[in-house]
Amino acid sequence: MIDKGYNCTVNVRHKKIEQWVILVYFIAIIFIDMVVNPILDQMPQAHxxxxxxxxxxxxxxxxxxILYRERIINNIKNIKNKWDKKLSITFIIAILTIxxxxxxxxxxxxxxxINNAQEEFKLGWDIxxxxxxxxxxxxxxxxEEIIFRAAIFKLLRKKMCISAHLMTAFIFGSCHCMCDVLIRGKVEQLIAVIPLYILGLGLSIIYEKTDNIMYPIIVHMFINWISITG
Known part of the structure; x- marks a missing residue:
């Protein structure tokens, strides 16, 4: 017989761990952007x-x-479930997003x-x-898809509707310009990352429509691949 009290305790513990992972993730981003990266940028080996x-x-x-292994495995197994319909929806939203x-x-x-910051990558396939x-x-x-879509968006979606998409997209885009805004005072970077707001919005819509985190992960990978090699 399954101990429901034990399962409830495990779920609560899992949610707390998930919240801590999200909190540590954002603290680490802020610390790296505001403290570590500026120091490294002043060194001869800026790379x-x-x-x-x-x-x-x-x-x-x-x-x-470790934390999401069961959920990720289940999403991989279920990717074939109504894959034709979900793939069509994903394709349309991805094209519109791009x-x-x-x-x-x-x-x-x-x-x-907006500035083109891809020059270093185009220097060649070095380390x-x-x-x-x-x-x-x-x-x-x-x-990022696990943190922003599977965790943050899913949490906000329970309490909000359209605003959950917008808030997740804003948080996602803002995290990519935090250093420029907070340290260098380049508030205009909040505008420069508008393409990332759009990306975050598109990915959350894909996640909601497919109910499978693998679809936004694949789209995110593809778009990033285009952006650094195009």
Whole structure:
């Protein structure tokens, strides 16, 4: 006979651990952006920030695999469930997301707000570019989709409707410019990451429509791959 009291205790403990993982994730992002990265940027080996990002996402990737392993395995197993309908929805939303991301990026480039920061990656496939690829295309999308969509969006969605999409997208985009805004005072960067707000919105819609975290993970990986190799 299943002990319901035990299962309830386990679920509560799991939720608390999940909340701590989210809290530590944001504290770590703030600490790295505001303290560690500015120090490393002043050093001759400025590319050390890329290695730090690899260790950071590698650590949270490991934590997420441990914490969400059953959920991830179930999502992988269920990816074939109504896959044709879910794939069609994912494809349409992904195309619209990419279109509006590109459109907004072009507008922002016209007013000199957005800058092209892909030059280092295009220098060639040295160890630094490999690290960028690992973080941007593999570790980053998995960690961020679990944190922002499977955890934060799902939590907000229980209490809100459309605003849950908007709030998750804003948090997602803002996390990518926190250092510039808080340390360098570049408030305009909140506008520069509009394409990321759009990406976050599209990914949360995909997650809601498919009810499977693997779909937004795959789309996130694909879009990041295009952005760093295009």
């Amino acid at each position: 050390l920030t890329k290695y730090l990002n690899t260790y950071f996402y590698g650590l949270f990737f490991t934590a997420i695999l 279109f509006f991301m590109v459109f907004s990026a072009i507008l922002l480039s016209k007013i000199n707000i 630094r570019s490999v690290n960028i690829f690992i973080v941007s295309v593999i570790l980053g999308p998995i960690v």
